[in-house]
Amino acid sequence: MAQSVISDGNIILTGFMGVGKSTVGRILSQRLGRRFVDMDEVLVERFGKPIPAIFAEDGEEAFRAAEAQLCQELAQQRNLVISTGGGALINPESRRALEASGAVVCLHASEEEILRRLANATDRPLLPGEAEERRRRIHLLLQQRRFAYGAIAYQVDTTALSAEEVADRVLEAALANQEVPGLNRIPVRSPSGDYDLLLGEGLLRHTGRLLLNRSMRPGVAAVVTNEMIRLHAETVSASLRDAGFEPVLCLVPEGEQHKTLESVRLLYDQFVAAGLDRNSPVIAVGGGVIGDMAGFAAATYLRGVPFVQVPTSLLAMVDASVGGKVGVDLPQGKNLVGAFKQPVVVLMDVATFASLPSDEFRAGLAEVVKHGIIGAPRLFVQLEEEGPVNLLQLVADAVRVKVRIVEQDPFERGVRATLNLGHTFGHAIEQVTNYRIRHGDAVAVGMVAAANMAVELGRCEPALAARIYNLLERLGLPTSVSGCSVDAIYAAMAHDKKRVGKTLRFIIPQALGDVTIINDPGEAIVRRAIASVIT
Incomplete structure (x- = not known):
């Protein structure tokens, strides 16, 4: 069986300030009976002064050098729970050393949540000023550290989780790392x-x-x-x-x-x-x-x-x-x-x-967008902006949406039908084109049609339909299809496996994270939705 007992490898928590590293580290220390090492606290003791004073009097370079040395020291020990400073593992040598000693888990949170958690903090030399200045600084630092954080295999979004839930996720990462590093x-x-x-x-x-x-x-x-x-x-x-x-x-x-x-x-x-x-x-x-x-x-x-x-x-x-x-x-x-x-x-x-092939990867992004609309608004926004931190995170965030839904409805008797967003249109397009169009491409076109239908039904703001359209275009996915007739696509829907009797079922978006099932919206509305994606 897969391992269920934690070995003596270290558990290392890293990530931006305010994501919960110290709080979660202490919980894990208590659960596992291990010594907890807060690297910032160790460095404060060694310098004999608070971190803002270290930065002001000794300089950030001296602080980073001491931080890197401490990483090397801790990497030689075992049975530790370690909380690093937010910039400690930007140094690739430090990251590799600690990865060799155990499981490194990067905690993260939304910018708004980080700002909220740090609203009253006075010990953050990299976050001077009032709220708006801090907001800009948080965004800038996260952008600068994006690829360093993204190089870490284990990522846990703490935004909507309790500290105990985050600790559960970290323990699961540590167990998986024992089976295969990075798993x-x-x-x-x-x-x-x-x-x-x-x-x-x-x-x-x-x-x-x-x-x-x-x-x-x-x-x-x-x-x-x-x-x-x-x-x-x-x-x-x-x-x-x-x-x-x-x-x-x-x-x-x-x-x-x-x-x-x-x-x-x-x-x-x-x-x-x-x-x-x-x-x-x-x-x-x-x-x-x-x-x-x-x-x-x-x-x-x-x-x-x-x-x-x-x-x-x-x-x-x-x-x-x-x-x-x-x-x-x-x-x-x-x-x-x-x-x-x-x-x-x-x-x-x-x-x-x-x-x-790049076309196949791009077609797969249609299903990622679909999952973002259904149940991962933050993933959708990430795709609109810079994208998730790495491919592992992209796949994990998307697949967790489907896991949550299929666990609730394993035999597709209710909520699982929502995973068919864009598919009633998409499957008909595939059939009419004799499967010359990729499944993901057909689903992309189908999501545009579904969003347009939702707008006409008054169930979705035009701005959301525009965001869906624009994101699909930004990713290089098709938003329309040529060489097909409205009649042919509508006729193909008669054999759709999702229908109930002769009643067609459609999944439409109402907001990010909120989709619903529509039974028989009317032939005229369906035809207009089809026509909206035919060129």
Whole structure:
């Protein structure tokens, strides 16, 4: 099983001032029975004066030199909980030294929350002046430190969390770091068995060990992929062999147009030839199409075998690989044949983005925007501005939205339908264009149509629809489609799997973080929404 006992590695809390490092550090110290080291307090003792006096009399350079020396000293010790100063790990040598000694977790918060928490602080030499001057200074410093903070694998947003909740997140990061350095674990609760989403960089080469840690029995394993992603599948296979598995590569054709029952039948033939039994895992290595087909095959072969998702595209990571929906298309519509098949584990290796075509990565951003609208307003705003601090954080923030929703509604009988924002329009566009348009691109156009519908219904301010449109354009995503007719797209909706009887269902935005389900808004309104995105 994955480790559940903290080793003697240090736990290091870093991040900007006012994010809760000292408070959370003391909580962890009490929980774990460890010595707590507040680096600023140690430096105050060594200099014999408060930090503002150190800056004024000795200079920031002297303070940073002493801070770097202290990082090296602490890196040689164990069983510590350490709170660094906000600028301590801007120094890459200090960061690497402390990372080698344990788990480094970067705490952060919104600028407004930081300003609120520091409103009465008098011991912050880098934040002089009144509120407005402090606000500008906080923004400037965060921009200067953005990439240094972003280089840290573990990020916890403390804005809306209690100190105890932040401590829980930090402990989970420390446990994950023991399994694989830099590994992020996001647990998912499911009626058919809980599982982990494992997120990190370079995870493919640890696949075998990660499966063994989750009690999977070595033996034959079907690695389902296509020729375009074969290199990643071979990395997974090598790791499986090292762990005692007997991987067999099972190839399927590339593209949504091949997500059919015939392709699944080809997988069944390969499973039989490989000698899979009921304990043999089917491991999907690839994008959403691979995951859908391999998952449906795993759900139905021998009445169900273990299933592992290894998504290699942004879209698959933040959407298709989470929640257990698997299936194939029919000529009449998308995903009309399928099942719910929860994975044993999902492995997300952001290093695979290096080989992902830029158009595919961009298409995946449509699902990230969608999750921002549904349940992560801060993520949406980050995308409007400079973007999240790193790719790990981008994926983690987006995927947590889906996790929260599928845990509430695992079989899509209620709130889970909100994850289909943009999809009623998008799926119809895909079908009418014979899947020549990428799924993410179609969803982007669909979100514009849904926002326009919401404005017409009086459920959404025009300013929000404009923000959605502008963000999608800023990210290079399409906001309209050509070569299609309103009639053809409307007719394709008749086979949408989300309909109730003959009633079409649409998800529309009302505000950031607030979407709702609309049943049968009327043919005229639907047609005008379609027409608004056709050029």
